[in-house]
Amino acid sequence: MTVAQDGVERLAGDRAELERPPSTAELVAEALRGQIIDGALAPGTRLSEKELFTRLGVSRNTLREAFLLLVHERLLVRRPHHGVSVAKPTVADVIDLYRVRRALELSAVRAAAQAPPGALDAVGAAVREGERAAAAADWKALGTANMRFHAAIAGLTGSQRVAEVMRQLLAEMRLVFHVMAAPREFHEPYLAMNREIHLLLRDGAAERAAERLADYLDVAERQLVDAFAAREADTR
Amino acid sequence: MTVAQDGVERLAGDRAELERPPSTAELVAEALRGQIIDGALAPGTRLSEKELFTRLGVSRNTLREAFLLLVHERLLVRRPHHGVSVAKPTVADVIDLYRVRRALELSAVRAAAQAPPGALDAVGAAVREGERAAAAADWKALGTANMRFHAAIAGLTGSQRVAEVMRQLLAEMRLVFHVMAAPREFHEPYLAMNREIHLLLRDGAAERAAERLADYLDVAERQLVDAFAAREADTR
DNA sequence: ATTTCAGGATTGTTCAACAATAGGACGAGA
DNA sequence: TCTCGTCCTATTGTTGAACAATCCTGAAAT
Structure with missing residues (x-):
């Protein structure tokens, strides 16, 4: 293979990323x-x-x-x-969303050992991004960073379809979060959990990371369900 | 609650299923x-x-x-x-599809204990439908019954979103199956596995059912990947 | 007060035209 | 004969407008 062919190969590879x-x-x-x-x-x-x-x-x-x-x-x-x-998500939607998230994210974490190179770094980058946002007291950015963290978790699978489904779910989650009046109180506690999960993954403790993530999802779901119940009792 | 109101309730309930x-x-x-x-x-x-x-x-x-x-x-x-x-699925698509299927179907089977009433019956119905199709040597119907089996597995979650994602994946799978020249040889062996998984679920042995399903998916994926490799070697 | 009916407004669907782009045909030059 | 550049054509992307179907509003009648 000549150098010129090598260049052509690289161009062909970039072709997919070359967004129209x-x-x-x-x-x-x-x-x-x-x-x-x-x-x-x-x-x-x-x-x-x-x-x-x-x-x-x-x-x-x-x-x-x-x-x-x-x-x-x-x-x-x-x-x-x-x-x-x-769309106006109901409490049933919240439960449904977390069911899918559990299936996808936990499976992604458990398979972290076979993650494509760089995928774990994306998780770490999302954690750092969240910490920067928290330090700057930018709660909107903190929410975004949190979304990016979970997208990165899904990215551990290296699966195009998992990533796409996750992207959709997270967009819906943004809608769900609107019922939370205080974004800071809601998002901030999860920063430490994100960091811990990332460290566990970095150390190869996938199963323990999965357990932590499962707790994480349980807590968040409960919090949102409660918030929805309170709102529905309020508006009726 | 009067009888008349009862009728109204039933109408309202049917309203969701009443497809426009x-x-x-x-x-x-x-x-x-x-x-x-x-x-x-x-x-x-x-x-x-x-x-x-x-x-x-x-x-x-x-x-x-x-x-x-x-x-x-x-x-x-x-x-x-x-x-x-x-769409012309590649071997990468096959691997990707099975990754998502593993995440969703295994999670569904493991949570079978909390399945909504009737969901397990749908699994059994799909098994019987497949057996009827095999008895009639209707291989196309057998493939359809197999799809329905996996859709019913996903239905164990009672999750609208899981069901929809699964429906999409299975439609893609139909496309993938086109590379299999012999639908009979491909689909028939899975009939016994479907029946076994259904029985395990009926007996409450969710974890063992999940193991069987995992084997199932591994075998099917390998078979398809091989078929794709053979075809690609053939057409080049 | 309740029901009925007409009017208006909004959406669902179709048709027709123009602009933009990709790919192939064609010919000039070496 | 081969390569390169130009033009041309077919197809798609986008727009505008028209008509039909449906729903909501509000006034009139009982």
């Missing part, structure tokens, strides 16, 4: 997704087609295509002839 | 999905928009909406400005 310019619908979906997980669009908000496509400067068809993408991600729900609205 | 007439795009997607998993549309086939929407008698926008649904299910892949084509 996203379509208009994807851009619109991304914009809406950002507003939804930022909380600018509260759960339950009805999204009028007419208002949105005039405001965003895209065609109605393109907007509807973006809606389709987000409905698939469960960030929007569509009621026929009523249009779409921002 | 599916939209045109969903019908088109369903038709295409059927042709893909039946093998009428071989992996790699390019789908021309013009030809399809004239043949199906729907608008181009509706067809594109159906494409979006199937792209999301990974049954179609879209190359910008090139249109969509039937």
Whole structure:
């Protein structure tokens, strides 16, 4: 193999990462997704087609295509002839989400020994990112770092599909978190757990890391379920 | 509670199952999905928009909406400005699919004790359906029954999201199975394993059922990976 | 106060046109 | 004969507009 062929090989390898310019619908979906997980669009908000496509400067068809993408991600729900609205997760959704998270994340941690190179570093990077955010008292960034931590956990599998499912679940989680009035009190305690899990993984103690993560998920789920129960008792 | 109210309750309960007439795009997607998993549309086939929407008698926008649904299910892949084509799974996809299946199905089996009522019966029904198909030498139906078995396993979680992810994975699996020339030899041996797993679950031996299922998945994956390797060596 | 019915508004679906892009055809030059 | 660059065509991406179907609102009638 010559040096020139080597260069061609590398280009072919990069080809997959060379992202094409996203379509208009994807851009619109991304914009809406950002507003939804930022909380600018509260759960339950009805999204009028007419208002949105005039405001965003895209065609109605393109907007509807973006809606389709987000409905698939469960960030929007569509009621026929009523249009779409921002999803409003229920306590049943919380339980459901944590069931899937347990299956995927615990399986990922237990298989950490076969993780692709660099995957564990991503976990560590997410931990450090969270600590920086906490030090800067940036609670929104702390929540993001926490999401990234769990995405990195899923990344330990090296599986494209696991990563994608996880990405979707975490986007939904952002919606769920909106019921937590105090992001600091909610997210901060998990920083230490994240760090501990990362250290256990680094030392090859996968099973113990899995146990810690299981506790972690149990606690978080309980906390969210309680918050939902309180809110539902409140609004009724 | 009066009898009349009872009737209303029942109507409200049925309301969720009362499926609205599916939209045109969903019908088109369903038709295409059927042709893909039946093998009428071989992996790699390019789908021309013009030809399809004239043949199906729907608008181009509706067809594109159906494409979006199937792209999301990974049954179609879209190359910008090139249109969509039937997905052609690689050996990497097979490995990836089985990783997710292991995580979800094993977790479902281990939690079988908390399964919702009737979920275990669905597993048994799938086993019997497979045995009927084998007795009738209907190998296509046998493959379908096998899919239903694994869907029922996922259903043990009672989780909407697990069920949906599983449904998607199984649709992809249909695509993968196309490389197996002999559906009988491939699917038939798993009948006994399905029955054994069902019996173990019925007896409450969830952990042993999980071990059997893990073996099952290992064998099937290896068989498919070998088949892919043979095909790739063949076509090159 | 309850019911009925008409009006308006919004969404579902289709059609038609233009812009943008990828791939192939074609020819010039070495 | 082979390589390179240019143009051209077919297909897709995007937009705009129209009509049909459905739901919500509110006024009129009992």
